[in-house]
Amino acid sequence: MSQWNDICSVADILPNSGRCALLGGDQVAIFRVAGGDGDTFYALANHDPFSGANVISRGIVGSLGERLVVASPVYKQHFCLDSGECVEDGEVKLRTWPVRVEGDRVLLAS
Amino acid sequence: MSKREIVVVGNGMVGHHFVNTLVEAATGDRITILGGEPRPAYDRVHLSDVFAGRSPEDLALATRDTYKEWGVEAVFGDPVAAIERDKKEVVTEGGRRFAYDKLVLATGSYPFVPPVPGHEHERCLTYRTIDDLGEIRAKAKDSKIGVVVGGGLLGLECANALQNLGLQTHVVEFAPGLMGVQLDDGGSAMLRRKIEELGVNVHTGKNTQRIVDGDDCALRMEFADESVLETDMIVFSAGIRPWDQLARDCELAVGERGGIVVDTKCKTSDSDIYAVGECALFGGRIFGLVAPGYRMAETAAASVAGTDGVLFQGADMSTKLKLLGVDVGSIGDAHGRTPGAMSFVFSDQRENIYKRLVTSGDGKSLLGAVLVGDCGEYDTLLQYHLNDIELPADPQALILPNVGGAPVGLGVAALPATATICSCHNVSKGDIVGVIDAGCCSLGEVKAETKASTGCGGCAAMLKNLVDDELAARGVAVDKSICEHFAFTRQDLYNIVRVENIRSFDALLDKHGKGMGCDICKPAVASILASCWNDYVLEQPHAPLQDTNDRFLANLQKDGTYSVVPRVPGGEITPDKLIALGYVAKKYDLYTKITGGQRVDLFGARMEQLPDIWGELIQAGFETGHAYGKALRTVKSCVGSTWCRYGVQDSVGMAILLEERYKGLRSPHKLKMAVSGCTRECAEAQGKDVGVIATEKGWNLYVCGNGGMKPRHADLFATDLDDETLIRYIDRFFMFYCRTADRLQRTSVWMENMEGGLEYLQQVIIEDSLGLGAELEAQMAAVIGAYQCEWKTTVEDPEKVAQFKFFVNADATDENVVFVRERKQVRPATEEERAAMSADILATAS
Numbered sequence: 001m002s003q004w005n006d007i008c009s010v011a012d013i014l015p016n017s018g019r020c021a022l023l024g025g026d027q028v029a030i031f032r033v034a035g036g037d038g039d040t041f042y043a044l045a046n047h048d049p050f051s052g053a054n055v056i057s058r059g060i061v062g063s064l065g066e067r068l069v070v071a072s073p074v075y076k077q078h079f080c081l082d083s084g085e086c087v088e089d090g091e092v093k094l095r096t097w098p099v100r101v102e103g104d105r106v107l108l109a110s
Numbered sequence: 111m112s113k114r115e116i117v118v119v120g121n122g123m124v125g126h127h128f129v130n131t132l133v134e135a136a137t138g139d140r141i142t143i144l145g146g147e148p149r150p151a152y153d154r155v156h157l158s159d160v161f162a163g164r165s166p167e168d169l170a171l172a173t174r175d176t177y178k179e180w181g182v183e184a185v186f187g188d189p190v191a192a193i194e195r196d197k198k199e200v201v202t203e204g205g206r207r208f209a210y211d212k213l214v215l216a217t218g219s220y221p222f223v224p225p226v227p228g229h230e231h232e233r234c235l236t237y238r239t240i241d242d243l244g245e246i247r248a249k250a251k252d253s254k255i256g257v258v259v260g261g262g263l264l265g266l267e268c269a270n271a272l273q274n275l276g277l278q279t280h281v282v283e284f285a286p287g288l289m290g291v292q293l294d295d296g297g298s299a300m301l302r303r304k305i306e307e308l309g310v311n312v313h314t315g316k317n318t319q320r321i322v323d324g325d326d327c328a329l330r331m332e333f334a335d336e337s338v339l340e341t342d343m344i345v346f347s348a349g350i351r352p353w354d355q356l357a358r359d360c361e362l363a364v365g366e367r368g369g370i371v372v373d374t375k376c377k378t379s380d381s382d383i384y385a386v387g388e389c390a391l392f393g394g395r396i397f398g399l400v401a402p403g404y405r406m407a408e409t410a411a412a413s414v415a416g417t418d419g420v421l422f423q424g425a426d427m428s429t430k431l432k433l434l435g436v437d438v439g440s441i442g443d444a445h446g447r448t449p450g451a452m453s454f455v456f457s458d459q460r461e462n463i464y465k466r467l468v469t470s471g472d473g474k475s476l477l478g479a480v481l482v483g484d485c486g487e488y489d490t491l492l493q494y495h496l497n498d499i500e501l502p503a504d505p506q507a508l509i510l511p512n513v514g515g516a517p518v519g520l521g522v523a524a525l526p527a528t529a530t531i532c533s534c535h536n537v538s539k540g541d542i543v544g545v546i547d548a549g550c551c552s553l554g555e556v557k558a559e560t561k562a563s564t565g566c567g568g569c570a571a572m573l574k575n576l577v578d579d580e581l582a583a584r585g586v587a588v589d590k591s592i593c594e595h596f597a598f599t600r601q602d603l604y605n606i607v608r609v610e611n612i613r614s615f616d617a618l619l620d621k622h623g624k625g626m627g628c629d630i631c632k633p634a635v636a637s638i639l640a641s642c643w644n645d646y647v648l649e650q651p652h653a654p655l656q657d658t659n660d661r662f663l664a665n666l667q668k669d670g671t672y673s674v675v676p677r678v679p680g681g682e683i684t685p686d687k688l689i690a691l692g693y694v695a696k697k698y699d700l701y702t703k704i705t706g707g708q709r710v711d712l713f714g715a716r717m718e719q720l721p722d723i724w725g726e727l728i729q730a731g732f733e734t735g736h737a738y739g740k741a742l743r744t745v746k747s748c749v750g751s752t753w754c755r756y757g758v759q760d761s762v763g764m765a766i767l768l769e770e771r772y773k774g775l776r777s778p779h780k781l782k783m784a785v786s787g788c789t790r791e792c793a794e795a796q797g798k799d800v801g802v803i804a805t806e807k808g809w810n811l812y813v814c815g816n817g818g819m820k821p822r823h824a825d826l827f828a829t830d831l832d833d834e835t836l837i838r839y840i841d842r843f844f845m846f847y848c849r850t851a852d853r854l855q856r857t858s859v860w861m862e863n864m865e866g867g868l869e870y871l872q873q874v875i876i877e878d879s880l881g882l883g884a885e886l887e888a889q890m891a892a893v894i895g896a897y898q899c900e901w902k903t904t905v906e907d908p909e910k911v912a913q914f915k916f917f918v919n920a921d922a923t924d925e926n927v928v929f930v931r932e933r934k935q936v937r938p939a940t941e942e943e944r945a946a947m948s949a950d951i952l953a954t955a956s
């Protein structure tokens with residue numbers, strides 16, 4: 001059964017950018033994507049498998065075709081925000097977490 | 111049918127190409143490659159790039175894994191010692207035996223060392239392999255003077271390498287001129303002039319008799335004319351000899367002067383044995399270039415695979431190269447030896463340019479050409495030659511300087527389909543048109559599909575023209591968009607931002623783009639907005655656009671920590687400030703290093719520490735150094751007239767003035783400057799985007815130099831300027847660059863791609879030919895007026911500071927960052943060290 005954990009307020013994360021949260025022992029990169037009908041949130045592993053550094057939350061958010069992606073700030077591989085899949089390397093996939101907003105709070109499922 | 115055994119001896123460029131071609135043909139044979147060198151095939155043609163900074167690994171054509179993937183057995187470092195034709199086996203020096211059904215000899219050649227007494231000295235070297243390169247470097251370390259014996263193509267390349275290694279370089283040639291094979295006397299003389307101007311000493315007509323111990327240097331060369339030359343090392347580059355011993359020993363036919371005789375299928379006198387590349391002799395000739403070697407490899411592979419009809423018929427030996435920075439081109443019959451040939455010669459002693467055309471007696475076909483100092487017409491002339499295109503009525507117009515009037519070059523459109531565009535990979539115009547017809551619609555796709563321009567790169571410009579031309583002819587607009595979100599170039603976007611007074615990325619995207627943006631267009635637009643309006647980069651709409659370095663105002667390191675570089679204008683720093691730097695570094699335990707830009711870099715700062723560190727640095731009077739930004743970095747200075755006995759102007763004062771003026775200017779790529787106090791140039795101003803060198807009367811201004819991957823010396827732009835004019839020109843120059851350069855294009859590349867080049871730039875900046883001068887100056891004034899230290903703004907704003915917390919919901923820090931100590935300072939732990947540490951922790955825990 002998943003449990004929802006209160007992480008931060010919506011305002012802690014700038015629109016179209018990410019922040020890192022600590023969930024149990026895991027580092028989770030939470031992204032806030034601004035859209036016409038409200039903001040959407042995504043949560044991926046903060047660990048970048050290509051550089052070995054914990055930096056995904058510091059990447060630039062954008063789109064490639066229809067896919068929403070974040071680019072690793074180290075070597076610039078792109079990861080899909082919804083699935084965690086790496087665009088450049090089909091074998092690599094970041095873990096994802098369910099995330100939702102209640103009022104002005106951001107919650108992560110563990 | 112049981113699998114055949116194909117054995118290839120030699121894993122050089124051609125042996126590798128043979129294997130690659132045969133693997134692609136998927137014949138199902140078992141392939142074994144036996145290489146004499148300790149490493150897989152590499153790009154010998156670009157060997158010298160290693161002296162210019164490329165790593166030997168970058169030259170690799172294959173790795174052990176490549177061969178594994180191909181299912182090819184590969185053995186390195188165990189040369190073949192003998193071929194036993196009766197048993198159809200080869201034996202290596204290590205005693206290993208390999209049976210073959212078909213044997214391919216691709217043993218290449220070795221440098222010829224004339225047997226003069228003393229040539230065995232340990233400071234006498236040759237230049238052909240990566241190992242040789244290591245030897246040359248090692249010996250150069252304790253040498254001041256170096257001699258290259260041989261003034262041919264390879265010898266001059268080697269001389270360039272010695273120059274790059276900082277040696278006083280001499281070239282000693284037996285013949286009366288340089289590059290006698292490729293150049294006629296006039297070309298050779300011009301080349302000599304140019305090379306001597308570059309500081310290389312050329313000695314021709316010198317017959318080395320003996321090499322003995324020297325008095326002042328390690329060695330002394332004694333020549334037949336009784337002159338002598340002292341040197342610390344010698345590199346022999348006096349021609350190559352085919353490596354044909356294996357063939358001789360097993361009695362294959364070899365040429366009188368060496369080389370394994372092959373026919374049009376590259377078969378030797380034993381029809382199960384082929385020879386390809388520089389060890390093979392065809393039509394009485396050795397082909398010492400890689401393109402003909404590749405043709406041979408393809409011919410032999412086709413024959414082994416049973417595909418008929420691919421024949422080797424000899425090859426064109428035209429070459430274009432840059433030797434010691436001098437353009438040299440040689441096409442066909444460069445010496446005009448064909449009976450009845452006519453010559454047209456153009457020689458310009460002021461610019462050191464020499465050009466010669468050799469035509470048939472009726473002036474209709476181009477038999478050969480020599481170009482020295484300017485190879486602009488090479489591509490055109492080569493096409494006339496290779497395709498036997500009829501020359502215009504006045505062939506001399508092809509080499510005469512284009513004084514007014516339209517250029518007479520042969521457009522790509524005029525080439526026949528059979529015209530070879532890329533000789534390395536044998537790609538014709540027809541092949542390229544074919545893949546475009548089949549759907550390729552960019553240069554990148556054409557390259558991937560045909561391999562054109564992935565060899566020596568000599569055909570890159572022509573390929574690009576052809577692809578652009580063909581795409582345009584099909585009505586495909588050549589796509590210069592910066593990315594999928596904006597159908598504009600960076601220059602277009604800059605103009606839109608200025609003209610429409612656009613102040614944010616979203617506003618620009620709404621009006622002119624689509625999608626969300628990405629990691630290409632966001633930082634590019636952020637940079638344009640900063641060049642135009644110079645707002646604080648972490649202001650809300652801008653912050654998420656910035657590349658991580660700008661986003662955190664520091665340089666990201668491989669472990670996710672950052673480095674901190676405060677500005678030290680002109681490299682001048684007070685003892686108090688040095689103490690403050692040391693104090694902060696010590697307090698936060700930061701790895702401390704003096705940079706190549708005359709300032710201090712503090713590494714290993716955790717993200718959450720950055721605001722505190724900067725708070726203290728600002729207290730001590732420091733400002734951000736923009737080491738993270740595509741912005742002005744440093745203005746390097748030498749000590750200048752204040753202290754130096756040679757200095758003629760106050761170079762430190764000028765450097766500080768310039769650094770204070772342009773700090774914070776964001777630009778398409780980083781900008782570096784330097785000011786030297788006299789022509790001795792201790793500040794290396796000619797290696798900078800903008801360099802200033804003091805003269806008795808004022809300042810000489812140099813522009814568009816850089817170091818880095820592809821160094822370029824700056825060009826002299828204007829001389830003897832007073833302070834005011836100097837600054838006016840630099841203002842205009844920088845703003846014009848910000849306005850018209852591509853994303854991530856340094857000033858050097860920007861100017862090289864500019865039509866009209868330096869002269870055009872001088873017209874725009876000095877003569878104000880576009881009438882833009884005042885506007886550019888006003889824009890610069892606005893940027894300077896809007897300067898703020900962005901770290902100061904940041905540490906003063908608690909909301910901004912909060913963004914540096916590592917976890918949004920916890921005070922912990924990133925456990926993945928692990929340091930160890932080395933030479934009394936921290937550094938990131940290696941994988942092994944991390945593994946050992948976690949093993950320790952596990953052991954103590956259990």
Ligand code: SRM
Pocket residue numbers: 665666667673674675703704705706707708709710711737743744780782797798815816817818819820856
């Ligand atoms: C620290 C320093 C090396 C040192 O220990 O001395 C350095 C370090 C870096 N250089 Fe450099 N460069 C440093 C002087 C140079 C110089 C020498 C100079 O400026 O006099 C050059 C050659 C000159 C030139 O730029 O023309 C130089 C040519 C490069 C290049 C190649 C640029 C090119 O056009 O080819 C890069 C890559 C790039 O910018 O894309 C680069 C990039 C980098 C980066 C930013 C790589 C990165 O993205 O992480 C390094 C990070 C620094 C950091 O984390 O703080 N660095 N780099 C030097 C900082 C000088 C300073 O005080 O700001």
Ligand SMILES: Cc1cc2nc3c(=O)[nH]c(=O)nc-3n(C[C@H](O)[C@H](O)[C@H](O)COP(=O)(O)OP(=O)(O)OC[C@H]3O[C@@H](n4cnc5c(N)ncnc54)[C@H](O)[C@@H]3O)c2cc1C
Pocket residue numbers: 119120121122123124125126144145146147154155156157158188189190191216217218219237238239264267353356386387388389397398399400401403431566
């Ligand atoms: C510095 C330099 C610059 C050059 N620049 C250019 C240029 O600009 N343009 C151009 O077209 N060409 C250039 N060349 C020439 C080009 O590199 C050669 O034409 C090409 O490498 C020939 O390929 P190959 O495979 O025949 O010989 P190689 O590349 O010499 O390979 C032969 C290999 O066989 C190995 N071998 C020899 N005997 C044995 C044995 N018994 N058992 C096992 N292995 C053996 C050798 O160790 C070697 O690794 C340059 C060469 C040099 C050295």
Ligand code: SF4
Pocket residue numbers: 748749750751754755756757758761786787788789790791792793
């Ligand atoms: S460049 Fe000239 S003035 Fe400057 S330190 Fe060198 S010798 Fe002295």
Ligand code: FES
Pocket residue numbers: 531532533534535562563564565566567568569570
């Ligand atoms: S000619 Fe060498 S890459 Fe095309």
